[in-house]
Amino acid sequence: MSVLSWFFLGIGVFALAMLAVLQHGFGQAYNSRLFGVKIPSEETGSPVFQAIRKAYRRQGRRMLLVAAATCWVPVLFGRFPSLSFLYWIVWLFLFYYLAVLRPYIAANRSMAACKAESGWAALPGREPWEDDRYWKYGLFYCNPNDPSACVPGQVRNGMTFNLGSRKGRAGFIALCTVITAVLIGLCAFLMPIDFSTPRFSLAHGSVVVNYPVFGTSIPLANIESVSLTTAEPDTSYHTNGAGTSQWARGTFVHDGKKMTVFIYCGRPPYIKAMLKDGSAFYFNEKAPADTRSEYAHLRQALGWTAAG
Template sequence: MAILVLFWSQSKPKKGLWFGVTLPEEALGDERLAALRKEFRKAYVWYGLGMLVSLVPLLALSDYFSLAYIYFFIWLAGVLYTSTVPFKRIHHKATVLKRDNGWFARGKRYVSVEKEIAFMSGLKPWSPYWFIVPALMCVPLLIFSLQHGHPLLRLTGAAALLMTGVTLLISLSFTHGKPRAYSRNAAPNLAIQQAARRYWSMFWLTLAIFEVMNATIAYNVLSEGTMIGLGMWLGGIAMVSLVPLFGIFYVHHLIKDLEYRYGDTDGKGYESDDDQHWRHGLYYHNPEDSSVWVMKRIGGGMTFNLATRAGKVMHYIVYAIIAVIVIPLTVILVRADSVPPELLVDDEGVVTIENSEYPYSFEVADIRELSLEDTVPTGFRTNGMATSTYARGNFKLTELDESAKLYVFKKSPPFIVMKLDELYIVYNDEDPEKTRALYEELAGRTGLAGK
């Protein structure tokens, strides 16, 4: 909602700034800008509706917290990335109007793009012979998979090799197909075409290598007979499916950025004012300014000058910090959904709770009270994980006024409640019969009997 409010506020001119473009007072009443405002608002209404509809799958993932978390994070990243698309499109149209009509609020200058256009015109797509790399990566997988007894796993290597061939054909269609018109002018059109061919060739080769690596990992896991939980399985499918989609989206908008910046030029330069330092009206890039921080044009606060080394470093540090936080948390959540805690009692009477971020062990002799309950004692989390389906970690139980460690599936009663000297342990298996069997074992060893 905050994103929609932020961009919706740009549908009205403010201090000579409209759609991220500086305009003189006499231009603000132009009917063409009014038409852009109508188009802008309509685009964000549809964007808001699409954003809400894309949240619906979260309802189906309510029982799988790790998947819901992964989906929400992907959704949030997608929203943050795509929210600027309508703004960029209208910003570009407003910029073209400004140039065509000479609406320069401040002193204008000539911006040369001839060297950049010449550089892009010289770009070549990566050679299709580079696809030998993923093809060679398929060879060991092909050899090992053909020796496997399972008919589906036997096809893994051939499928990976076939996928490499398909990716090669798609790459050739993108890099050697009919040229696309990005501009009415020949020089920028050729430059954007060549850059697009280079970017797509890099993407499809990278994707081919990615798919072979995925196939190899999947084969090694499945051939060893490793049991994969639903969370891990669906997470893997999401990874294999979403990475190519995000890659395609990224390359497409990388090319679109070139089209916006150079498509309406003659290949040599264009007239501009301070707007040239604000790419799409959002990102500040001014090599002549040594400032690392500048005031934002859109929204409040500060932003980086991406033309400075410090600005670039700090910009990427933000993404690195997010990755350092999100990736380990994702691994923990997927593990929690896929590998439930397990309570084991050894021959010496030591009780150990394994496969948990909150492992614990104690002696059978330490159990003072033992009971089998149909409900989980109520309380609040102090240091643990709690979802709609499970609770694990450290809790404070309201009913018992005691600290406790919970390792429970909330929707799978009964629950084994063990009271130690100053701590309660509450545990159950997702299978009620296993819980009852474990309770009988503990009752037999302790001589305690609850209900």
């Protein structure tokens, strides 16, 4: 597998571990609350509540197994980082719901029913947020009589917005907007890189490569030598570029020297131009015949602009 494939697989393992931690944390009693329902502290270990907890864990672990079986799928998209990224967004939100939220909501309903049957519906609380009536599904706090924007959540060391207050709603909407904007921005950044083709041209005395984000322009006067080579450049370390097992595009470093690379991997020959500042430029087309044609045009252009 390529380095990028291992990277995506590593993300999957990390995300799976985080889901397991969340699934475990949501099932723990905290501050006399279990699954978002306030009960007497001495009752948290009762057989009825333990049965609800076991059902929650069983359902969550079943979904975590499905998540584990599908976390490697982005490896198949190794040529297209944007598709891998989109997969992870969908995968993470889907299994956060299936492995954590859905079992939690089911457990919350069962806990609330047991509490009502046991006559504990009016347990006193020192703070407004301790009243179960203001918690939707045990997750969303909505109390218009509480001016607080944020209150302690149902999970240890967590906070949540009060959707019943104007400030709380504004904060929740702002957070959702920022997350959505970041995700859309990353997709908008990655998609053109994956599905655009570098365009080589000679214009205004320069070698021009049109390509989203990493495009470049090199004056012909800065080129010291040019050759056609079958040796593929080492693109293991990039400083402002991207690469897969199929292509490499952008700025890379090898043996401490800068390389500007726009190549299809494993498709020699490659145009190699050494620049006067010691850096190198590599380019090829998908079809070898097209690469040779571009090389001939470049040599012709250099003959017009420089002696030798």
